Amino acid sequence: MGYVVDLSENQEHNEIPMLIVQLQAQVTYTTQAGGTHCVHPYVQGVLVPLLAGEFDTEGKLHDLWFPSSGYSNLAAFAFEYMERVPLIRRLLEEAELDGILEPIDSKEGIMMWLAEWGEAWVPVCIKEDPNPEAMNYTAIKALKGRYAILTYQNSD
DSSP states (O other): OOEEEEGGGOGGGGTSOEEEEEOSOSEEEEOOBSGGGOBOOEEEEEEEEOOOSOOOTTTHHHHHHTTTTSBOOTTTHHHHHHHHHHHHHHHHHHTTOTTTEEEOOOHHHHHHHOOOOBTTBEEEEEOSSOOTTSTTHHHHGGGTTOEEEEEOOOOO
16 A cells, blocks of 8 residues: 555645656555546656746636536546647647647547546656757656656646
8 A cells, every 4th residue: 555645735736737657656646636626636656846837727727628627527538638639738838848748649548548637637648759958858858758647736
């Protein structure tokens, strides 16, 4: 049995985005996500705090998810995620994370991930060929190609 860490209780999580890289680990991370749906998804892995550019959870990031349902269920998961790929790319660009992260861009890939997603809980992939000049490159260079969750402060 491992440890469970609730990031919503962590002040640093409220100030900077974090990446939870899916790995076999003794730690499972969770946080409040999905806006006012107040869900608590979880994933086992390692936590990587990120430096980021613009990361306005009350403005553009909030608008990315709403007025949608704010959180997906597995029945609509792949379709909804694939429709949001251009918006997720924009989120990564504006946060200056597009040099290291990308949306999962195939239905097969996203269904293999089988994670719920929504505001403050976004499945991404660490690029196979991350930009060595990008912010956070040294933090993720050994993890390239792995699936991860980009998480940040929930707007609720």
